[in-house]
Amino acid sequence: MNPVYAGVDVGSSRTKVALLDEKKGLLGYAVRKSGVDFSATALEGLKESLEMAGRTQADIARAVSTGYGRANVAFAADTKTEIGCHARGCFYYFPEAITIIDIGGQDNKIIKLDGQGRRTGFKMNRKCAAGTGAFLEEMASRLDLAIEELDALARQSADMVRLGSFCTVFSATEVLENIRNGKKIEDIVKGVFFSVINRILEMDSLSEKVVMTGGVVANNPYIVAMTEEQIGRKILVGRHPQLTGAIGAALYALEDPRGAGKESRRG
Amino acid sequence: MAEKEVRLRRLKTASDIARFMADYYYELDEATKSRKRKIAWCTSVGPAEILKSMGFLTYFPETHSALIGTRKLAADFIPSANAIGYSPEVCSYLTSDIGAYVLGETPLAKAFPGIERIPGADVFVYNTNQCRDVQDWFSWYSEKFGAPLLGVETHRNVGKVTPAHVASIASQLENMIEPLERIAGQKFDIDELRNVVELSRQCSVLWEKCLATAAAVPAPLTFFDATTLMGPAVVGRGQQEVLGLYERLLEELSERIERGEGATGERERFRIYWEGMPVWGRLSMHAKLFSGLGAVVIASTYCSSWIFNALDPAAPFESMAKAYLELFIVRSEEYKERYIREKLAFFKCDGIVYHDAKTCPNNSNCRYGMVQRIESKTSIPALVINGDLNDMRLISDEQTRTNVEAFVEQLEEQ
Numbered sequence: 001m002n003p004v005y006a007g008v009d010v011g012s013s014r015t016k017v018a019l020l021d022e023k024k025g026l027l028g029y030a031v032r033k034s035g036v037d038f039s040a041t042a043l044e045g046l047k048e049s050l051e052m053a054g055r056t057q058a059d060i061a062r063a064v065s066t067g068y069g070r071a072n073v074a075f076a077a078d079t080k081t082e083i084g085c086h087a088r089g090c091f092y093y094f095p096e097a098i099t100i101i102d103i104g105g106q107d108n109k110i111i112k113l114d115g116q117g118r119r120t121g122f123k124m125n126r127k128c129a130a131g132t133g134a135f136l137e138e139m140a141s142r143l144d145l146a147i148e149e150l151d152a153l154a155r156q157s158a159d160m161v162r163l164g165s166f167c168t169v170f171s172a173t174e175v176l177e178n179i180r181n182g183k184k185i186e187d188i189v190k191g192v193f194f195s196v197i198n199r200i201l202e203m204d205s206l207s208e209k210v211v212m213t214g215g216v217v218a219n220n221p222y223i224v225a226m227t228e229e230q231i232g233r234k235i236l237v238g239r240h241p242q243l244t245g246a247i248g249a250a251l252y253a254l255e256d257p258r259g260a261g262k263e264s265r266r267g
Numbered sequence: 268m269a270e271k272e273v274r275l276r277r278l279k280t281a282s283d284i285a286r287f288m289a290d291y292y293y294e295l296d297e298a299t300k301s302r303k304r305k306i307a308w309c310t311s312v313g314p315a316e317i318l319k320s321m322g323f324l325t326y327f328p329e330t331h332s333a334l335i336g337t338r339k340l341a342a343d344f345i346p347s348a349n350a351i352g353y354s355p356e357v358c359s360y361l362t363s364d365i366g367a368y369v370l371g372e373t374p375l376a377k378a379f380p381g382i383e384r385i386p387g388a389d390v391f392v393y394n395t396n397q398c399r400d401v402q403d404w405f406s407w408y409s410e411k412f413g414a415p416l417l418g419v420e421t422h423r424n425v426g427k428v429t430p431a432h433v434a435s436i437a438s439q440l441e442n443m444i445e446p447l448e449r450i451a452g453q454k455f456d457i458d459e460l461r462n463v464v465e466l467s468r469q470c471s472v473l474w475e476k477c478l479a480t481a482a483a484v485p486a487p488l489t490f491f492d493a494t495t496l497m498g499p500a501v502v503g504r505g506q507q508e509v510l511g512l513y514e515r516l517l518e519e520l521s522e523r524i525e526r527g528e529g530a531t532g533e534r535e536r537f538r539i540y541w542e543g544m545p546v547w548g549r550l551s552m553h554a555k556l557f558s559g560l561g562a563v564v565i566a567s568t569y570c571s572s573w574i575f576n577a578l579d580p581a582a583p584f585e586s587m588a589k590a591y592l593e594l595f596i597v598r599s600e601e602y603k604e605r606y607i608r609e610k611l612a613f614f615k616c617d618g619i620v621y622h623d624a625k626t627c628p629n630n631s632n633c634r635y636g637m638v639q640r641i642e643s644k645t646s647i648p649a650l651v652i653n654g655d656l657n658d659m660r661l662i663s664d665e666q667t668r669t670n671v672e673a674f675v676e677q678l679e680e681q
Contacts (some may be wrong), residue, residue: 066662068665068669080676081382081669081672081673081674083676084670084676104548107666118677118680119673119676119677119680120648120677120681121642121648121649121677122673122677123651124666124669124670126653126666130376
């Protein structure tokens with residue numbers, strides 16, 4: 001049986017597993033709530049993805065973990081940061097100079113790659129959750145909506161509400177104020193999306209080609225359309241935006257491009 | 268995966284320096300209790316030479332705050348300062364120190380058995396070259412202790428240091444003499460000042476040489492080591508005994524260079540420059556985090572803040588004024604950019620980390636486009652980490668870890 005390469009992205013909200021074959025084909029995957037036992041969730045995700053692939057754990061040649069819980073994955077041979085894995089995963093699908101926007105559960109990232117896939121810089125949001133998936137969850141809760149309902153509602157908006165605050169708590173207050181003033185729910189939801197986009201676009205400049213990844217994009221594709229409108233050009237999105245980090249980790253497992261041996265160029 | 272065990276190498280001279288610092292605090296405590304010596308509180312780059320020449324023992328509250336920081340006590344103390352009107356947004360050195368006083372606490376009590384309180388004060392002397400906060404800080408204590416407050420109001424955003432700049436600071440220094448004579452109960456002696464300025468100059472020369480050893484590959488010294496080794500250069504400059512300490516340190520660092528021995532037990536794959544304040548409550552954690560990745564933080568602007576090349580005993584007031592004006596922290600953006608670029612080249616750095624300290628805007632040099640300007644001109648990758656000097660509630664360790672690991676991955680890809 002040909003070997004399988006596993007990538008596990010233990011995020012603050014969801015744990016994603018991707019299995020690749022030697023030719024980098026996606027054999028199986030899983031997305032689960034990370035919960036409180038990262039180690040167990042990673043293992044369950046692995047089993048689920050192995051089932052999809054029709055393979056067993058014995059077929060795994062190498063596993064690499066990433067994300068906030070990357071150190072908790074016992075079966076991983078190595079860890080890489082989520083920044084490295086998103087870069088690797090995106091460049092595989094879009095092998096050119098790109099700027100990656102990843103909207104995660106707890107943090108946002110902007111990563112810049114050159115034409116060879118090398119990182120030329122990256123930014124993460126500050127400790128604040130504004131503009132992240134956690135922000136959307138909080139707003140959905142305030143609006144008494146399921147998170148899955150947001151995308152369809154935002155698309156119905158004809159008169160978007162503008163939220164002015166950076167802060168999640170202050171934004172929640174603004175949402176309540178808009179409800180009190182009789183604003184339509186769909187207009188408030190679109191305003192919430194717009195707020196997420198603004199928080200991201202102020203983090204860094206963008207190069208010509210932009211790729212968006214992450215669970216928020218996977219579940220709310222309208223955010224991509226709104227961002228396109230905001231920046232005035234098309235945005236690239238892969239087939240599995242939520243799996244990008246896990247696929248990147250699996251690519252690291254397959255290609256094992258560890259930095260060992262790399263030295264200072266100046267020293 | 269298990270966390271990697273990281274080996275750090277302690278310098279032998281570090282023990283001598285720790286002993287010097289202990290003696291320094293015990294001497295202040297003795298003077299506080301006996302009232303046999305006058306004590307002047309002084310900001311870290313205040314006119315310590317004048318005060319010492321007039322017989323004052325000098326106490327630097329910034330070092331006390333750094334001790335609060337390293338002992339991770341700031342979050343216990345800051346709320347008490349907030350409650351009496353000092354915003355959580357202002358310098359956490361100030362808020363943690365004043366908060367500690369309000370609560371009747373000091374980390375000196377645990378660090379140095381027998382010491383129960385911070386030193387007393389006969390006079391408070393500040394120089395706003397660090398920031399305006401030091402003036403507010405000393406004003407509060409001045410009122411509390413009923414002791415006079417003197418100060419130097421510095422110039423900021425200084426490009427070229429002109430004779431006019433120097434004259435204005437020198438005259439402010441000279442104007443302190445008369446009130447200080449009254450407080451000290453002794454006459455000012457210009458020859459004694461010349462002597463102290465000369466000792467201070469020699470201390471500066473030696474400290475600069477110690478820091479410069481980090482240009483060797485591998486570097487024998489890290490920024491994290493230097494933040495504690497610099498203690499005597501801050502509190503003891505102008506004193507003879509400090510020179511011996513730094514002569515021994517220089518010798519030990521030179522021996523490391525001869526042996527080709529780096530500052531840590533880890534291989535030096537990448538050489539990093541640190542810009543901004545240390546995160547006092549995370550010194551050891553950050554030292555291990557970087558070293559464990561083979562990225563050694565070898566130099567900083569911060570530790571060079573006690574290098575005063577201009578000091579000259581032939582013109583004590585003017586040269587002190589010039590030395591304090593030539594400091595990085597009061598200079599223009601153009602000067603700062605040039606300075607950092609020179610340091611990156613001198614220390615052969617592969618990357619630069621900027622610490623954006625929430626409560627220290629004056630020493631966070633990444634807020635006005637500096638990061639992008641230097642990166643575009645040098646092609647040396649840069650990372651900004653968000654944190655604070657003392658208030659650890661403003662730190663996300665996981666974010667820092669991910670940022671630093673990703674930065675080292677980026678360096679590997681260069």
